[in-house]
Every structure is written in C-alpha cells, then in structure tokens.
Amino acid sequence: MDDQQTWQRALRAIDDWHRGLSEECRTQLGELIGRIMLLKEESLRLGLAAGSAEICRTCGGSCCRYGKYHVTILDLLAFRLNSIDPIANFDNFPFCPYGGDEGCLMPPRFRPLTCVIFNCDPIEERMGDDACRSAATLEGELREQIARAERLTGRRLGRPVLLDYGAAETAGQIVESEIPLDKGCINGNH
Template sequence: MTGWDHEWQGAVGKVTAAFGRLPDAVRLELAASARAMVAHKQAMQQLVTRVDAAAHCAGCGGACCAKGKYHFSAADLLVYLATGQPLFTPRFDNGLCPFLGEPECLMPPGYRPFNCITFNCDLIEDQMPRDEVARFYRMEQELAARYAEIRALFPARSMDGSLL
C-alpha cells in the first residue's frame, strides 16, 4: 500500500465514521440533498453532452483530467455514502489524476467533484449556445449552494476541502 492509499483509507474512514454518527433525521436530510446533487450534476453533464463533449475530450486526451488531482471532497464522499453508491478505488499508480480510469473517469457524472463537473474548456464551451452557457454557469452557482447545504449538516469546516 502506497502513502496515498493509506492517506485515502484514513480520510475515507474519518468521513464514514462521521456519517455513521449522524442522527436518523439528519441522515435522511443528507440523503435527500445527496440525491438532489446527483441529479443536478447529471443535468449539468447533459448540457455538455449535447455538444459531444466526450469527443472533444477524447481528441485532446482529457488533458484537464490528466492534470487535475485530488478534487474529491468529504462532501463528495458523503454523497456516495448517503445514496449507497459503491465507492471506487483510486489509481494512485497512474501518475495522473487518481480518479482517471481506463479510458474515463472512475466516477459516474453525478458523483464527480465540483471542479470536474463544472469545468468546460474553450473547445466545449464554444460549441454551446450562449443561453446554454449562461444556464450552465447559473447551475454552477446552484451546485455550490448544494455543497454548502451538505457541509452545513456537520460541525463547522469539518467537511471542507479535498479529501486528500
């Protein structure tokens, strides 16, 4: 086990323990917020799917994914836990983003971190109609508020930042 694997397991254990201590009423609230967040991210993904974002990403080899690392947050893990989605195993051995599998992200779009779901390169954004771009950025602001709702269910700052 590498240092990153050990750190990952420790962070997952800490958040999972905090989730396990939640009162039932808070857990139900978290589950509702988590389902809403997944649906919101899927809707954002649909906007870029309409302009065939996957083809653009394949064309450049997913350069943003290859350079991005460690955006997965405690709040993202809580969404997995609250919805019962099986957690992926990061690939710390690939020299790239540990959440990048072969050939795509290890996470379904509705479970991807904020930075991953909200980033559009110019190639993608230039293909989107202006009103869809504006809608996407409104949805980004709404997504930030959803993250804040989830973090607010826990003691101040305990669920802020990246998991690693």
C-alpha cells in the same frame, strides 16, 4: 502516510463520522446529496449535448491531470451512501487517480464539482450562450446545495479528501474541516 493510505483512512473515518450524526441530520444530508448528484448530471449533460465526449477523447484529458485533490469529503460520502467503493489508483500520477484509459471512471453524478462545472473553450463555443447560461445557473445551485450541507453538519464537506485526512497525520492535530462552521448537527443537535 501515502495517498492510498490516506484514502483508506478517509473512507473509514467518513463512515464513522456519518454514523455519528443524528438520524434527522443524516436524512437531510442524504436529500441534499441526492439533489447535488442530479445537478451534477444535468451540468454534464449540457457539455455532452455540445459534443464534449468526442472533443475530450481527442484531447486526451488535459484538464484531468493532477486531479487527485478534486474529490471532496462530500463526494466520498455520496459514494458511501450508495454503497459504492470509488476506484482510486494513485500510481497513475500525474494522470488523475480516478480515471483510466477510457476516461473518467466515476459515474457522472459522482464526479467532483470541479470536474462537472469545467468546460474548456472548444466545448463552450459549441454549447452556445443559452447552454452556457444554464451551466452557470447549475453551478450556482450546486454551490448553494454544498453550502447548505456544510451549514447542516457544521463541517467543511467541500474540502479535498486527501488534504483533509492527510493533514490529520500529526498526532493530536485537529482536522480543519472538523472545526465547526456553526453549531451544525454533528452531535445530533437538530
């Protein structure tokens, strides 16, 4: 199965999995994802205020190479809950399948955690100490909200989509992220 097929398979499976959650769990998960999206926007705004758009344009996206594993199950779920089909072109290799000539094709609040928390040295130098401290606080909060979503559902939602669903290719194999972290609400337990 190639990456495009794995991606399509993941989209269908994530929808099915989400439909199987209890209504209360879906509500709580939706609230957590909404919070995560806001935190991502805030995080990216710190870099933009320091001039990251211009710096990244000049750089050409060095840190976006090999980005195909950055998108997690939770990221994909955020797209699905907002009725958006994310663009993914895996023929783009080694450039990121979620980017194009004009940069990242994902709206800021949908971008993977790895992408929103990373600021290279030239950007951090322009951000200054206060903004760097704010970025670290936002990263901590983002990680906590993602961990809460994982505890809520009993599923490793921060796992890369392509690894998770690619790993399930072998018939009868249990997908690692579906091994319960704890009881969770995957079967409507809450």
